[in-house]
Structure formats: C-alpha cells, structure tokens
Amino acid sequence: MNFKHKYVFLFPGLFVLIGILIFPIIFVVRLSLSGWNSYNGLNFIGLENYVRLFTDDPRFWESFIRLSFLSVTTVVLQYVIGFTLAHMVWKEIKFQRFFRVLFLIPMMTTPVIMTVIWRTFFHESLGPVNDLLQIFDIAPKWLTDPTLAKVTVIIVEVWQWTPFMFLLLLAGLLSLPKEPFLAAAIDGASPIRKFIYVTFPLMAPISIGAIIIRLIEASKIMDTVYVLTSGGPGTSTETSSFYIFIKGLREFQMGYAASMSFTYLIIMIISLTVIAKVLTKLLLKD
Amino acid sequence: MGKLYTFLKYFFITVWTVFVVAPFLWALTTSFKDFNSVNGGVTYIPWVDFEPNLEGWRVLIKSPAQGGVDIVEPYFNSLFVTCTASLVSIILGTLSAYALSRYTFKAGPIKNNDITFFFISQRIMPPIVLSIPFFLFLGAVNLLDSLFGLIVVYIVLLMPIAVWIMVDFFNKVPREIDETALIDGCNPYQAFYKVVLPNSIPGLIVAGMFCIIFGWIDFFFAFILTFTEVQLLPVKIVALNSSITPWWSLSASALVSVAPLIVVAFIVERYLSKGNLSGAIK
Amino acid sequence: MNLVGENLSYKLTEELQLRKISFNFEKGKLYTILGRTLSGKTTLLKTIAGLLMPDSGSIRFEDKNFLEIPVWKRNIAMVYQQFINYPHLNVFENIAFPLKQRGLDPQKINDEVFKSLKLVGLEGYEKRKIQELSGGQQQRVSVARSLVKNAKILLLDEPLVNLDYKLREQLREEFKNIFVNGLSKESIVIFSTTDPREAMELNGEVIVLDEGRVLQVGAAKEIFENPKDLKVAAISNDPPMNILKADLGSNKIKFEDIEIDIPNHLSKLTNKNFNFGIRASDIELNDNGFEFEVVLAEISGSETLLHLTRGNLKIITSIEEVMDFKIRDKVKINFKSNRAYAFDEVGNLASSPFRGGNV
Numbered sequence: 001m002n003f004k005h006k007y008v009f010l011f012p013g014l015f016v017l018i019g020i021l022i023f024p025i026i027f028v029v030r031l032s033l034s035g036w037n038s039y040n041g042l043n044f045i046g047l048e049n050y051v052r053l054f055t056d057d058p059r060f061w062e063s064f065i066r067l068s069f070l071s072v073t074t075v076v077l078q079y080v081i082g083f084t085l086a087h088m089v090w091k092e093i094k095f096q097r098f099f100r101v102l103f104l105i106p107m108m109t110t111p112v113i114m115t116v117i118w119r120t121f122f123h124e125s126l127g128p129v130n131d132l133l134q135i136f137d138i139a140p141k142w143l144t145d146p147t148l149a150k151v152t153v154i155i156v157e158v159w160q161w162t163p164f165m166f167l168l169l170l171a172g173l174l175s176l177p178k179e180p181f182l183a184a185a186i187d188g189a190s191p192i193r194k195f196i197y198v199t200f201p202l203m204a205p206i207s208i209g210a211i212i213i214r215l216i217e218a219s220k221i222m223d224t225v226y227v228l229t230s231g232g233p234g235t236s237t238e239t240s241s242f243y244i245f246i247k248g249l250r251e252f253q254m255g256y257a258a259s260m261s262f263t264y265l266i267i268m269i270i271s272l273t274v275i276a277k278v279l280t281k282l283l284l285k286d
Numbered sequence: 287m288g289k290l291y292t293f294l295k296y297f298f299i300t301v302w303t304v305f306v307v308a309p310f311l312w313a314l315t316t317s318f319k320d321f322n323s324v325n326g327g328v329t330y331i332p333w334v335d336f337e338p339n340l341e342g343w344r345v346l347i348k349s350p351a352q353g354g355v356d357i358v359e360p361y362f363n364s365l366f367v368t369c370t371a372s373l374v375s376i377i378l379g380t381l382s383a384y385a386l387s388r389y390t391f392k393a394g395p396i397k398n399n400d401i402t403f404f405f406i407s408q409r410i411m412p413p414i415v416l417s418i419p420f421f422l423f424l425g426a427v428n429l430l431d432s433l434f435g436l437i438v439v440y441i442v443l444l445m446p447i448a449v450w451i452m453v454d455f456f457n458k459v460p461r462e463i464d465e466t467a468l469i470d471g472c473n474p475y476q477a478f479y480k481v482v483l484p485n486s487i488p489g490l491i492v493a494g495m496f497c498i499i500f501g502w503i504d505f506f507f508a509f510i511l512t513f514t515e516v517q518l519l520p521v522k523i524v525a526l527n528s529s530i531t532p533w534w535s536l537s538a539s540a541l542v543s544v545a546p547l548i549v550v551a552f553i554v555e556r557y558l559s560k561g562n563l564s565g566a567i568k
Numbered sequence: 569m570n571l572v573g574e575n576l577s578y579k580l581t582e583e584l585q586l587r588k589i590s591f592n593f594e595k596g597k598l599y600t601i602l603g604r605t606l607s608g609k610t611t612l613l614k615t616i617a618g619l620l621m622p623d624s625g626s627i628r629f630e631d632k633n634f635l636e637i638p639v640w641k642r643n644i645a646m647v648y649q650q651f652i653n654y655p656h657l658n659v660f661e662n663i664a665f666p667l668k669q670r671g672l673d674p675q676k677i678n679d680e681v682f683k684s685l686k687l688v689g690l691e692g693y694e695k696r697k698i699q700e701l702s703g704g705q706q707q708r709v710s711v712a713r714s715l716v717k718n719a720k721i722l723l724l725d726e727p728l729v730n731l732d733y734k735l736r737e738q739l740r741e742e743f744k745n746i747f748v749n750g751l752s753k754e755s756i757v758i759f760s761t762t763d764p765r766e767a768m769e770l771n772g773e774v775i776v777l778d779e780g781r782v783l784q785v786g787a788a789k790e791i792f793e794n795p796k797d798l799k800v801a802a803i804s805n806d807p808p809m810n811i812l813k814a815d816l817g818s819n820k821i822k823f824e825d826i827e828i829d830i831p832n833h834l835s836k837l838t839n840k841n842f843n844f845g846i847r848a849s850d851i852e853l854n855d856n857g858f859e860f861e862v863v864l865a866e867i868s869g870s871e872t873l874l875h876l877t878r879g880n881l882k883i884i885t886s887i888e889e890v891m892d893f894k895i896r897d898k899v900k901i902n903f904k905s906n907r908a909y910a911f912d913e914v915g916n917l918a919s920s921p922f923r924g925g926n927v
Contacts, residue, residue, distance in 0.1 A: 002621060003638070005474035006389035010401070013382030013445060017405065020442050024419030031419065085302060088295050099299060101555045106306060108547035112505040112520045113540045116527045117313045120536070128312055131328035159305065171558055191291065220412050223505045227524055241414040248418045249510060261415040268410065462652045465619050468639040469646050470713070471669035476640075484656040 032259035036252070049259035059235065060243060060260060064267070067239040070150065071218035074157040075165075079211055081158065082165030087199070090173045100170070107163035115227040118156050119143070146236035149229050153237050156224055165214055172206030173199075204283040212276055219268060240264050310541070317342040317538040324533050342534030346542060355531060357539050360522040364502065367433055367518060371440035372497035376490065378441075379405075379448025384478060386449075387456035388464060405449040408442055413506045416442070421510055431515045439507050444497040451496060455489030456482075492557050495550050502547055519543050569630055570594050571616070571721060571756055576625035578611055585611040586622065587780040595720075596753040598772030600788065601760040604803060608780040609760040613723045616758070618642050629721070642721070645714035649726040651706035653698045659685075659709055660694035666717045684716040687746060704735045715746070722747070724759045728766065733869065744770055764804045768792055776800050793922035798843065798915035807848045807873060809909070810883045814844035821905070824881050826858055831905045834919050842918060845909035848873070851885035854902035865893035874899065
C-alpha cells in the first residue's frame with residue numbers, strides 16, 4: 001500500500017520527537033566545545049574539553065570501567081536467574097500465575113524508592129541483614145566498604161531488574177513453536193538434553209535481544225547508586241553517569257560535562273554494537 | 287523428570303520468593319514501628335517483638351506544618367505526569383508505528399527500518415546526556431520546575447517504548463485486514479480507526495503498561511528538572527530519606543508509592559499468558 | 569465499458585512482478601487467472617483493486633482512468649486465500665460493514681445481509697463471532713461480504729486453496745453456481761488459482777500467467793486442448809504433462825529404447841527432433857505395454873499417481889482408481905498416442921490431437 005495518508009500517520013510522532021530532541025543534541029555538541037560560566041555564558045574553546053578528558057582525567061575512565069563491570073555482572077546474573085525462573089514457571093507448576101506475578105513485581109517498583117528501603121535493610125546496626133548475620137558473628141559494612149558497596153549495588157540491581165529479563169524470556173518461551181519439543185519427546189530426550197539442544201538454541205535470538213535491552217538499561221545505573229551510596233565510599237561505586245552528573249550539575253562545569261556525555265554516548269553505541277555482533281556470533285553460530 | 291530436579295526447582299523458587307518479598311515485608315513491619323522498636327535493636331514480629339502503631343501511616347496525609355510528610359501532592363503530580371506523557375506517547379507512537387508497519391518510506395538511504403531504529407534508539411541515550419541540555423533548554427523557555435516541562439521530557443523517554451511494542455504488534459496483524467477495509471470503502475484513516483484499532487487493544491494495553499512503568503519509576507529527570515514548585519513522588523521520597531524522617535513514615539510512604547504499579551504486574555502477566563508480547567523482543 | 573489494462577508493470581524490489589500485462593475484461597463474464605505460486609496473480613489482482621500502484625501502464629474502466637480512483641472509491645470486492653474477516657465484529661456486522669460504510673439505511677442493510685447469508689448457506693449464523701467458525705465458514709462469510717456489495721468487479725484470490733480437499737470440492741461447486749449464475753450481467757468476476765482442474769471446472773476465460781507475463785489467453789477448453797507451449801502445458805496440467813525428448817523415425821516415434829507407432833495427427837511433423845508430450849491420464853496400465861519401475865505411488869482423492877522410471881525416462885501416470893503399489897514394483901504401461909502432443913525444439917506447440925499447432 002502506498003497512499004499519501006501515510007505521512008499523516010508517521011509525521012506527528014516523528015516530528016514531536018525530533019522537535020524535542022534536536023535542540024538538546026545540537027546544544028550538547030556545541031556545549032562540549034565551550035567553556036561555561038554564569039557571567040558570560042558560552043565561550044568557544046575548541047577541543048580543549050576533549051583534550052582534558054583524554055589526557056588528564058583518569059577518574060572518568062575509572063568510572064567507565066566500573067560501570068562496565070557493574071552492568072556486565074548484573075546483566076549476566078539477571079540473565080541466568082531470569083532464564084532459570086522463566087523456565088521454571090513456563091510449564092505446569094503449582095500457583096503458576098501467582099509466581100509469575102510475584103516475580104514481575106520488583107520491576108514495577110520505583111528503583112530509588114526501593115533503594116530507600118534497601119538502605120534501611122542493609123543498615124549496619126539497625127538493619128535485619130546484619131542482625132541475622134550476628135549468628136555468625138560478622139557485621140559486614142554493606143554501604144561503607146569499597147568492595148562490599150559494589151556487591152550491595154549489584155544485589156539491589158539484580159533484585160530490581162531480573163524481573164524484566166524474566167518477563168522478556170518468559171514471553172519468548174511462551175511464543176516458541178511446539179513441534180521441536182514434540183520431536184524431542186518422541187526421541188526420548190532427557191530434560192537436560194532437551195534444554196541444551198532444543199530450548200536454548202530456539203531462545204538464542206530472544207536471549208540476544210533481552211541481553212542487549214538490559215545492557216542498554218543497565219548502563220544507565222545512576223538512581224540506585226545516588227541513593228544507596230552517593231558514589232561512595234570515595235569513588236568506589238561511581239559510574240560514568242554519576243560522575244558526569246557531579247561535574248555538570250554539582251560543579252557546574254557544563255561544557256566539560258557535555259564533552260564527557262558526548263564521548264560516553266559514542267563509546268556506548270560502539271560497544272553495544274560490538275557486543276550485539278559478538279553475541280550473535282556466539283549464540284547463533286549454527 | 288527426576289525428583290532432584292523437582293526439589294531444586296521448588297528450592298530455587300522458594301529462595302527467590304523470599305528475596306523478592308523480603309524488602310516489602312521489612313518495609314511493612316517497619317511502617318508500624320515507633321522509636322524504640324527501630325533504634326533499640328532489630329525487631330521483626332508485631333505484637334511479639336514490638337507493639338505496632340499507625341503513626342507512620344498517619345503522617346502521610348498530614349501537612350508538614352502538622353509534622354507530616356505530605357506526599358499527597360507529589361503523588362498526584364506523579365500520576366498526572368506519567369499518565370499524560372504515556373497517553374501522548376501511545377497516541378503518537380501508535381500512529382507512527384502503524385505507518386512504519388504498513389507503508390514504505392524512502393528518503394535517500396533512509397528506509398523504514400532506519401526510522402524505526404531512530405525512534406527506539408532514544409532509549410540508548412543515557413539520561414545524563416540529555417539532562418544537561420534539557421536543564422538549560424527548559425530554563426531558557428521558563429519551563430524548569432513545571433509539570434509541562436517534565437511531560438515534554440517524558441515523551442522522549444516513553445515514545446520509543448510505544449513505537450517498539452506497537453510496530454511489532456502491527457506486524458503481526460495481517461495487512462489483508464486493512465486492505466479489506468479499504469476495499470470495503472474506508473479511506474486509510476477510517477481503516478485505521480474502524481478496523482485496525484479495535485483489533486489492537488491487547489497491543490495498546492501492553493504498550494500502555496510499559497509506558498506507565500517507565501514513566502512512574504523515573505527519578506533522574508524529575509530530580510534535575512524540578513525543585514520546589516513541582517515535586518514528583520520519587521524525588522519527594524528521596525528527599526525524605528536524606529532528612530531526619532523516621533523510618534516508619536519513610537517505609538509507609540515508600541509502600542504507598544510502589545503500590546499502584548503492582549496492579550500493572552497483574553495486567554502484564556495476563557497479557558503475557560495470551561502470548562501478546564512474544565514478538566516484541568526479538 | 570470494459571475493464572482494460574495496458575502494459576502494466578510493477579516491481580517490488582529488484583525483480584519485476586508484472587511485466588507489461590494487458591487485458592480486456594468484459595462485464596458479465598468470469599475470468600480465471602491460472603498460474604503457479606509467485607507468478608504474479610495476487611499482484612495483478614491487487615493492482616486491479618488499487619492496493620498497488622503499477623510502475624507503468626494504464627487501467628481503464630467504464631471509460632475512466634481507473635488508476636486515478638483510490639481503492640475505497642472503486643466499488644470492487646475481494647476475497648483472499650487467507651480467511652480475512654474483521655475479528656472484532658460478528659458475522660452480521662462483518663457482512664454489513666461495506667454497506668454501512670456506504671451509508672445505506674438499516675432496513676436495507678438488514679435485507680441485503682440476510683440475502684447474501686442465504687446465498688452462502690450461513691442462515692442462523694449471523695450472531696456468531698468469527699473466531700467460532702470453521703475455516704470453510706469463515707471463507708463463506710468473506711464471500712458473503714464480497715457479494716453483498718454488488719461490486720462491479722469481484723476479485724477472488726485463490727479462495728479455496730487453504731481448505732481441505734473435500735470442502736474444496738464442495739465449495740468449488742457452490743461458488744461456481746454463485747459466481748456464474750448468481751451474478752448480474754454488470755459484474756466482472758476474476759478468479760485466480762494454481763489448480764488447472766479448478767480453472768477447467770469454472771469454465772471461464774483463462775489467462776495463463778507465469779513470472780509476471782501472460783502466456784496464453786483463451787477459453788478453458790482451448791487452453792486445455794491446445795496449450796501454446798511447454799510452459800502452458802506444465803501450468804495447465806496437474807500433474808504436469810510428461811515431456812519426453814523424442815525422435816521421429818520413418819514410421820515410429822522413438823524415445824530411449826521405446827518405439828511407438830506414429831499417430832495420424834503427428835504424421836505431418838517435419839522436424840526429426842521434438843518434444844513428445846502426454847498427459848498422466850493418457851498413460852494406461854496394459855499387460856502388453858512397456859515395463860517401468862515404480863519410484864513413488866501416491867493416492868490423491870480417488871486416483872493413484874505413479875512416478876515411474878525406465879533407464880533415463882521419468883514419467884508420471886494417473887490411474888482412475890485407488891490401487892496399492894510398492895516401490896520398485898514393475899508395471900507395464902501403454903501410451904495413448906492418439907492423445908499425444910508434439911512441441912518443437914524451442915517448446916512451441918507443433919501438433920495437438922485437437923488440430924492445434926502450426927503443422
């Protein structure tokens with residue numbers, strides 16, 4: 001079909017989106033080439049911000065590596081747990097609907113608000129976690145020890161977002177064709193073989209999609225960190241977004257923050273493309 | 287299947303259920319506590335470990351002057367912003383998705399897939415990248431700290447989701463249905479609202495739920511783009527967290543804030559069982 | 569006043585789906601477009617409907633440029649091979665939809681809907697939901713919806729192909745009555761199919777389509793008796809006509825090690841080498857015939873199809889009864905050579921038992 005009416009369908013949405021975005025995007029590029037202060041606004045300084053970023057700011061790169069570590073770890077955990085859960089409530093099980101709804105609930109809750117609860121949960125003296133760990137006579141510093149703080153962030157992220165992975169994978173499982181499973185049943189394949197040779201390969205494209213979607217969302221980790229640890233102790237849980245936020249909206253080095261944003265965006269697009277390619281190769285090789 | 291597998295299955299499900307429920311249970315019990323039962327050692331079971339009271343819940347509806355936390359206004363602000371932005375995103379996103387699913391577009395090297403990708407790729411943009419220019423932009427047009435400014439920003443967050451789900455949904459609706467409507471005398475607009483739309487309700491519901499989820503849970507933009515005039519719920523609660531608010535009112539307000547979206551979980555599960563979400567992921 | 573198409577071409581991506589197609593369809597007649605899958609049948613019907621815009625060429629109808637009229641104003645009807653109805657409406661509402669769209673008054677709509685429900689044999693089903701109907705009933709609803717409009721052009725795109733064998737036979741008969749006898753003299757009916765038998769039974773004007781080209785146009789009987797070339801012979805026969813490379817000897821026709829007498833109508837062939845064509849149904853079991861080996865035996869309806877070999881020869885024969893054969897069984901067959909065809913080396917019909925061909 002090809003009627004001129006098609007533009008009336010497409011354009012409102014497209015132009016509203018472009019209209020809202022065009023100024024910010026152009027502005028962020030322009031801003032990244034500028035110094036900024038409240039007296040005389042923008043002054044063009046060329047690539048100075050970028051030079052500083054690439055030669056004189058290890059904190060940015062550290063925060064990026066930390067972000068990569070945190071998001072890859074959480075997404076891998078979410079994938080493994082999410083797939084296991086989805087596989088378990090996929091077929092007949094008691095209280096199937098109850099479990100399906102229950103496992104979805106965390107993603108419906110506002111991350112920062114739940115993090116407020118998690119803070120009291122992991123409180124070193126008044127929280128239930130350390131109260132129970134008293135039995136073993138240990139009292140981990142969940143929020144103030146540099147290593148443990150990362151673990152806490154990961155726990156909270158896994159709690160919050162495994163449901164999303166679960167949702168995507170369960171939807172995928174429910175949409176699989178029945179014939180391959182019948183064939184496997186006729187061949188008398190064991191459940192494990194059935195999973196390795198039938199379920200998992202059939203789920204490969206859906207898995208790749210789900211992992212990429214989650215990586216995109218996970219790389220935005222920021223709310224949780226802000227409330228849970230404020231990037232601390234020190235900079236031990238500081239992610240890229242958080243560092244850019246500090247530079248831009250706390251220290252008001254807007255130009256520099258814009259150059260970091262822009263660099264960060266480019267790195268994200270490149271690495272997501274690479275990851276998508278690698279995953280496709282790994283999982284879809286047959 | 288082996289007994290071991292069944293055992294492991296139920297063991298794992300139990301462990302995960304406990305993990306999912308734990309923070310809620312903790313918040314629920316804490317919301318009924320008083321100073322002594324919070325600060326005098328950890329307590330768990332009401333009436334046994336501590337005497338429950340409703341103070342934490344009462345302050346929710348009191349104004350700050352009366353010593354309350356006043357989350358009523360932020361609550362309605364959040365509802366209003368989320369629903370309005372979701373509605374606009376769904377309407378515009380559905381129209382665009384329909385065009386992208388049914389018609390071919392070509393402008394130089396740009397084709398349908400590229401336009402679809404442009405819509406969806408807005409999700410890749412980290413909020414921080416947009417927040418600085420939005421901060422300056424909304425400041426320039428005097429929309430900082432306003433509901434309207436937030437709605438505009440949320441549309442950018444939500445429309446990609448609507449387009450993503452609806453393009454996929456429309457791709458699964460046979461285009462012969464639209465063609466039959468055209469043959470039966472509908473012009474393309476009539477074909478869309480008389481025939482395509484009534485048959486797209488499951489897709490619209492799923493897309494709507496996702497928009498509401500991702501609108502409702504946003505903190506970052508609300509945090510940066512509003513200050514005192516307009517407060518959204520997450521920002522309000524986080525503000526409580528950093529002040530001297532006692533744990534019981536903090537817990538009560540947190541529970542009240544996450545409660546409405548639990549209904550959404552039921553709706554999503556319902557449509558998931560019908561398999562209406564299946565293709566949207568690939 | 570006719571529906572006239574000239575030099576219609578359409579391309580979707582790289583490949584042409586329609587290549588300079590021309591036609592002249594008269595009112596009150598039934599046309600059958602016969603062609604294999606992907607031969608361009610659906611594309612042609614959609615172009616006539618106005619769902620596709622041809623890249624070049626013209627369509628005129630009632631002395632108007634049809635291409636300037638959008639689909640929704642063309643007063644056509646179309647039935648698809650998938651059973652397409654409006655899932656959110658019940659049977660009555662489905663059939664009434666085009667009439668409501670025209671703004672007819674409710675009483676008139678009611679009368680017309682019940683008239684066409686009766687025509688397709690679905691009285692009493694008007695309150696049913698579409699999803700509650702069987703495939704055959706769903707297709708009846710879409711036929712009823714296409715009839716109720718009294719459209720000037722009725723397009724049927726393989727309407728029977730997705731039905732099971734028995735239902736197909738039954739509906740084909742019914743549809744023939746509806747379309748051939750039940751329609752006004754003002755309508756043009758265009759029916760597309762891959763099934764040659766369907767085309768013969770509908771007995772209208774047949775247009776043989778292949779790779780977006782019109783190969784032959786003519787009455788069903790004419791196409792069957794005198795296929796223009798090898799391609800038409802293949803498309804208009806199911807199973808396809810057997811084609812064997814043959815030599816014309818002094819008084820015998822030879823292929824491989826087989827020799828048969830020259831039938832009268834082939835005696836005037838001038839060229840020594842030709843393609844000997846014989847329908848599967850014109851090969852009979854005969855104890856005095858040539859010995860072949862069974863490669864595959866399939867039962868289709870009330871007949872048995874045998875795939876046979878002998879040396880390099882491969883043929884298919886159909887037997888008018890259900891018989892049991894095993895693979896590698898030996899059978900003896902005879903060619904009814906008085907019903908054989910001859911095609912020249914480039915594939916054009918040289919001689920047919922019905923006096924066609926150029927010899």
